[in-house]
Amino acid sequence: MLSQKTRYAIRAMQHLADRYGQGPIPLTDIAEKQNIPAKFLTVILSELSRYGIVASQRGKDGGYWLGVPPIDITYGDLIRIMRGSLALVPCASRFAHETCKNCLEEKDCRVRALMLQVRDATANLLDGVRLADRIDPVPAADGLEAADDLEVG
Amino acid sequence: MLSQKTRYAIRAMQHLADRYGQGPIPLTDIAEKQNIPAKFLTVILSELSRYGIVASQRGKDGGYWLGVPPIDITYGDLIRIMRGSLALVPCASRFAHETCKNCLEEKDCRVRALMLQVRDATANLLDGVRLADRIDPVPAADGLEAADDLEVG
DNA sequence: AGCATTGTCAACTTATCCGATTGAGAATAA
DNA sequence: TTATTCTCAATCGGATAAGTTGACAATGCT
Missing domain, CATH: 1.10.10.10 (Winged helix-like DNA-binding domain superfamily/Winged helix DNA-binding domain)
Structure with missing residues (x-):
């Protein structure tokens, strides 16, 4: 978050x-x-x-x-400034890489492998949108679907 | 994180x-x-x-x-169970939607519009990988690039 | 029966971070 | 000189996160 x-x-x-x-x-x-x-x-x-x-x-x-x-400021920039990284885990950050505490070695860590992909997908999006870009808000009721298989989240 | x-x-x-x-x-x-x-x-x-x-x-x-x-458990499921949502802001969650405190109305919020896109990209990835899937760890030194324009993150 | 093993669970602690405020101060313009 | 507006360090309360304690319950072995 x-x-x-x-x-x-x-x-x-x-x-x-x-x-x-x-x-x-x-x-x-x-x-x-x-x-x-x-x-x-x-x-x-x-x-x-x-x-x-x-x-x-x-x-x-x-x-x-x-x-x-x-036009020179991306949303990715803003989030990196405020929170240090776009990544979901410290070891998956590309610009602010840190090893995670109590983890396995990075070369064995599958969580990291996955989270690097997530980071890249996020960065692709957020580094491509700039403060100058028009963003259309999404109506509030939209965006809700049926619950998924496990009925969580 | x-x-x-x-x-x-x-x-x-x-x-x-x-x-x-x-x-x-x-x-x-x-x-x-x-x-x-x-x-x-x-x-x-x-x-x-x-x-x-x-x-x-x-x-x-x-x-x-x-x-x-x-094969029936995705990484998206796990993260939803543990943290409630894949989204970066409460109002951008699809299964655990909440209004953000001290925000604008959702119909006017451009942050939300963007974060819905991020959530969807994340979900596409994480709901597509299952506990049964083989994940190849990424070598530790890899994944690091030169710093970006603003020299942060 | 008795014991070692292994999971269950609630309560608690401790540390850290987040969100926000306080209050004194410095630059600027009228 | 006064009102306006930004500056900055210090602090505070509350929430959350991470982890521990300790009593207990089920299971299998001898």
Whole structure:
């Protein structure tokens, strides 16, 4: 799962991308329209600005804006910044590889083999969509099917 | 990320799948060979047996075995059992849908639209691989590439 | 019967992380 | 000089995760 913080970060970036070129956007505007606790958002935006993908100005008429054109930021980038990796297990990360605790040796690990595939499929998708891209929301009721064989999840 | 518990569960199930039809496998055998704390493994196995996919017998020569043929259990099933969902956000789960806290309305949420795609790609993969399938581990040094544009993750 | 073996289960602990807030401060513009 | 707006470190409460303890129940062996 993505953390709440990561979800906030993505929505904040979408908000700024939608307003790219319109000058500084005040934090309270983002917080209100995106339903994000304002104080928490300061933590998130300052983290994002350390990566240069958000810029800011203080004082009257200050605010935040994208430090990079929205076509140059992929959703994969955002998730990697906020959570370190796209992978489902540490040993399946390509850019932030770590050995998993209490695992088998990597050369024997079948979980890893599978999770590398999942990571690649995820990356293919998320590195191909950019903040500048239009994304059509999916109606809420859709996306639900009958339960599967084991009746879980 | 998958929890440690989920990773243990998957490896324990692989262990049992590898020995399917060979009678009860004692917990200590699984724990030692799979490098899982024995007492914690009891918690995991008892959880799995509540779903019927693991069976057990007590006493001398007792142990655990798969309650279902390994060809009938997918990795997607296992992850759903252990963590509830394959999705990266609650609102993008197909079998365990929940609205995300502090989000926009689902009909307006672009994060959800994207994460539904990720969930589907993940499910396509993980529901297509079964415990009975042979998986070739990937050599440890492989899978690493140069850093990406933003030098993160 | 008696004992060793092996799984069952609830309760508990401990550590870590997450989400969020507090509060003092610094830049900017009017 | 005042209001506005971002900056940043420290902290807090609660949830979750990982793992342990300890009492108990079933099974098979002698």
